Amino acid sequence: MSWDIVYRLVKQIPRGRVLSYGALAKALRLSGGARSAGRAMAATPTGKGIPWHRVVGERGKILIREPYASLQKKLLESEGVKITESRVDLNSHRWKPDKKSLAKKTAATKKRPRRAPQK
DNA sequence: CATCTGACGACCG
DNA sequence: GCGGTCGCCAGAT
Numbered sequence: 001m002s003w004d005i006v007y008r009l010v011k012q013i014p015r016g017r018v019l020s021y022g023a024l025a026k027a028l029r030l031s032g033g034a035r036s037a038g039r040a041m042a043a044t045p046t047g048k049g050i051p052w053h054r055v056v057g058e059r060g061k062i063l064i065r066e067p068y069a070s071l072q073k074k075l076l077e078s079e080g081v082k083i084t085e086s087r088v089d090l091n092s093h094r095w096k097p098d099k100k101s102l103a104k105k106t107a108a109t110k111k112r113p114r115r116a117p118q119k
Numbered sequence: 120c121a122t123c124t125g126a127c128g129a130c131c132g
Numbered sequence: 133g134c135g136g137t138c139g140c141c142a143g144a145t
Contacts, residue, residue: 032141034127
């Protein structure tokens with residue numbers, strides 16, 4: 001799968017702003033949801049100018065393990081993001097991608113079925 | 120092809 | 133607020 005679209009969006013996250021895996025997945029309509037977003041980040045090649053550290057858990061928590069967790073925290077703080085107890089202040093830093101930022105082309109399996117027509 | 124695992128999230132206790 | 137479970141899906145073995 002091409003995580004290109006994910007990287008592209010992540011690269012557009014403004015300095016001092018963060019986005020959650022879930023929001024990221026939703027914005028791009030990834031089939032696997034937050035998990036796929038996470039996979040994408042896990043496969044993110046470092047040194048490509050991709051601010052992967054601006055992606056945290058839905059509640060602003062750093063979910064990754066050491067030593068990346070510490071690194072991420074450090075990077076965020078250096079960007080002016082407030083962090084409290086390994087937790088990002090999503091309340092003031094949550095970022096919403098612009099519609100234009102969503103210049104996705106091949107968003108995984110497009111969109112997934114809404115819900116079972118139950119009832 | 121069968122299973123397990125995982126940079127997640129929603130729920131429940 | 134924290135920890136355990138389940139659901140979701142794609143990759144890895």
